[in-house]
Amino acid sequence: MNTHQKVLLINTHLTYPNWSEGTLNASFHKKAKDFFIAHNFEILETKVEDGYDANEEVEKHLQADIIILQTPVNWFGAPWIYKKYVDEVFNSGLMSAKFLVGDGRTREDDTRQYGTGGKMQGKKFMVSATWNAPKASFDDSNQLLFAGRSTADVLIPITSNYRFCGVDIVPDYNCFDIFKDGDIVGALENYPVHLKQVLSL
Numbered sequence: 519m520n521t522h523q524k525v526l527l528i529n530t531h532l533t534y535p536n537w538s539e540g541t542l543n544a545s546f547h548k549k550a551k552d553f554f555i556a557h558n559f560e561i562l563e564t565k566v567e568d569g570y571d572a573n574e575e576v577e578k579h580l581q582a583d584i585i586i587l588q589t590p591v592n593w594f595g596a597p598w599i600y601k602k603y604v605d606e607v608f609n610s611g612l613m614s615a616k617f618l619v620g621d622g623r624t625r626e627d628d629t630r631q632y633g634t635g636g637k638m639q640g641k642k643f644m645v646s647a648t649w650n651a652p653k654a655s656f657d658d659s660n661q662l663l664f665a666g667r668s669t670a671d672v673l674i675p676i677t678s679n680y681r682f683c684g685v686d687i688v689p690d691y692n693c694f695d696i697f698k699d700g701d702i703v704g705a706l707e708n709y710p711v712h713l714k715q716v717l718s719l
Contacts, residue, residue, distance in 0.1 A: 525554045526582035530566040530589045532597035538590065540567075542696060545706060546646050547588045553710045557719050559584075566599050572606040576616055579607070584717060585643045585685070587676065591651070596676060604679055617683045636684025642717065643680040645673050645690040646709070653694040688716045 527550055531543040551561055562578045564570055579585060589596040611617025615637075622635035647669070659666035669692050670677070677687045691712045693705035713719065 523583045524560040525584040526562040528564045530600040572610040575607040576611045591649045639684040641685045643685045644688045648693045
């Protein structure tokens with residue numbers, strides 16, 4: 519059992535009245551919170567829509583051993599408020615040199631790769647996403663839209679921010695087809711199983 523680890527749970531759902539109220543993403547957020555409480559983690563939380571202080575978010579990231587983003591997929595990405603959050607928080611982490619120092623490259627050593635300047639090694643980041651897309655639309659080269667790409671491929675614009683800062687990316691968790699035939703109940707029930715497996719808890 520872990521007694522000292524901390525998890526940062528970020529919920530970036532954006533409310534659209536009478537269309538997308540956020541109950542599903544709130545349910546996944548709570549499921550994760552309950553799971554980590556049961557495993558004796560200290561819980562740090564941010565609901566992006568409610569506002570935040572970028573410098574405080576940097577400190578939360580530095581404290582956290584695990585960071586989980588709960589997000590709906592709106593037009594193939596997180597809601598626009600999350601892009602604003604990332605720009606502000608990661609800019610603060612860059613300017614303070616708390617997240618990273620440069621992009622990893624140096625003129626003295628041309629073997630240093632772009633994206634290796636991070637200072638957040640040892641932390642883990644995971645995306646939990648809700649999709650209108652069906653599961654069958656991924657990992658199948660016969661599918662027109664994603665053409666064989668995985669959810670991890672589609673989520674690269676989100677996960678790359680963390681990878682750039684040295685964080686390990688763990689396999690994402692997804693609830694598919696939420697407006698039609700998706701198994702929402704099953705996805706919620708299986709979420710703790712996924713967390714336990716990918717985080718080795």
